[in-house]
Amino acid sequence: MNQMESMALLLKNLRQTAPLIHCITNHISINDCANAVLALGARPIMAEHPDEAAEITGHAQALVLNLGNISASRMEAMRRSACAAGKTGIPIVLDPAGVGCSPLRRAFFAELAGIASFSIIRANSSELRALCSGDSTTDGVDVAADDKITRSTAKQQARWVVEAARRFHCVASASGEVDIVSDGQSCWFLSNGDPMLGQITGTGCMSSALAGACCAGGQPLEAAVTAAALMGICGEQAAAETRARGRGSGTFHAALLDALSTISSEALAQNLHMEGASL
Ligand SMILES: Nc1ncnc2c1ncn2[C@@H]1O[C@H](COP(=O)(O)OP(=O)(O)OP(=O)(O)O)[C@@H](O)[C@H]1O
Numbered sequence: 001m002n003q004m005e006s007m008a009l010l011l012k013n014l015r016q017t018a019p020l021i022h023c024i025t026n027h028i029s030i031n032d033c034a035n036a037v038l039a040l041g042a043r044p045i046m047a048e049h050p051d052e053a054a055e056i057t058g059h060a061q062a063l064v065l066n067l068g069n070i071s072a073s074r075m076e077a078m079r080r081s082a083c084a085a086g087k088t089g090i091p092i093v094l095d096p097a098g099v100g101c102s103p104l105r106r107a108f109f110a111e112l113a114g115i116a117s118f119s120i121i122r123a124n125s126s127e128l129r130a131l132c133s134g135d136s137t138t139d140g141v142d143v144a145a146d147d148k149i150t151r152s153t154a155k156q157q158a159r160w161v162v163e164a165a166r167r168f169h170c171v172a173s174a175s176g177e178v179d180i181v182s183d184g185q186s187c188w189f190l191s192n193g194d195p196m197l198g199q200i201t202g203t204g205c206m207s208s209a210l211a212g213a214c215c216a217g218g219q220p221l222e223a224a225v226t227a228a229a230l231m232g233i234c235g236e237q238a239a240a241e242t243r244a245r246g247r248g249s250g251t252f253h254a255a256l257l258d259a260l261s262t263i264s265s266e267a268l269a270q271n272l273h274m275e276g277a278s279l
């Protein structure tokens with residue numbers, strides 16, 4: 001089976017098995033993340049009370065931890081859920097949202113990495129660089145201008161993705177005009193997507209939630225690539241629909257969810273623009 005066929009199969013299996021995905025995530029994009037997981041056919045549960053988090057993780061098939069707009073209470077829920085995920089052996093997807101501008105989040109990332117291992121870290125490239133260097137890399141949740149992954153910087157930026165994968169023993173996935181995914185041994189460049197994805201908040205968080213859903217039924221590398229491909233291809237479809245109607249971000253937001261809930265395995269395989277490089 002080639003890679004496109006295995007991605008298509010992953011999506012088909014996901015829709016058949018409807019895995020439970022426990023997400024502890026920021027309140028800015030929590031609703032979009034739940035809808036993105038549902039659109040793929042998985043079942044989201046967004047439980048964040050520290051006293052129930054571990055038990056809920058115990059029933060889930062994947063755990064998504066997103067550090068955006070972090071609170072003391074969500075930090076405690078994440079500690080307990082990360083422990084529970086380690087015990088049952090389910091995959092953890094970590095989105096270090098805002099880690100590029102927050103020493104608190106960098107310290108917390110290190111603490112979490114000591115509690116459990118991550119299957120996938122999905123981030124923008126400023127966030128990945130902050131995890132690797134331990135330094136501040138930007139002033140907010142968006143990628144810094146110098147870190148942006150474009151068609152011309154992708155080969156250079158791959159360095160941080162590969163380094164993050166090797167350092168944290170996981171699959172690292174960085175988003176931008178080109179998405180880069182690496183397991184430390186191979187590196188994949190996905191050029192699907194549309195700039196409109198950067199014009200509504202939370203598409204990175206949604207990508208991480210999708211990676212959680214994909215991880216529940218697949219290997220981390222395949223799951224990370226499938227999640228990035230889904231967001232990129234559905235973003236293209238939603239942007240085409242939005243432009244055809246002469247509309248803006250509000251329409252794009254709804255069209256993105258339409259595309260995620262209707263994309264077929266065949267359309268995923270047919271529209272994929274991906275190339276690989278071995279290291
Ligand atoms: N210029 C662009 N062209 C095409 N796709 C893009 C572009 N910018 C972002 N994307 C896509 O948007 C999605 C989110 O990527 P982004 O880098 O904005 O994540 P993020 O910073 O973590 O997002 P957020 O913090 O809003 O959740 C990815 O699927 C990425 O491929």
Ligand SMILES: Cc1ncsc1CCO
Nearest residue numbers: 026028068069097141202
């Ligand atoms: C805007 C924002 N602030 C914290 S998380 C988040 C959603 C996109 O990361």
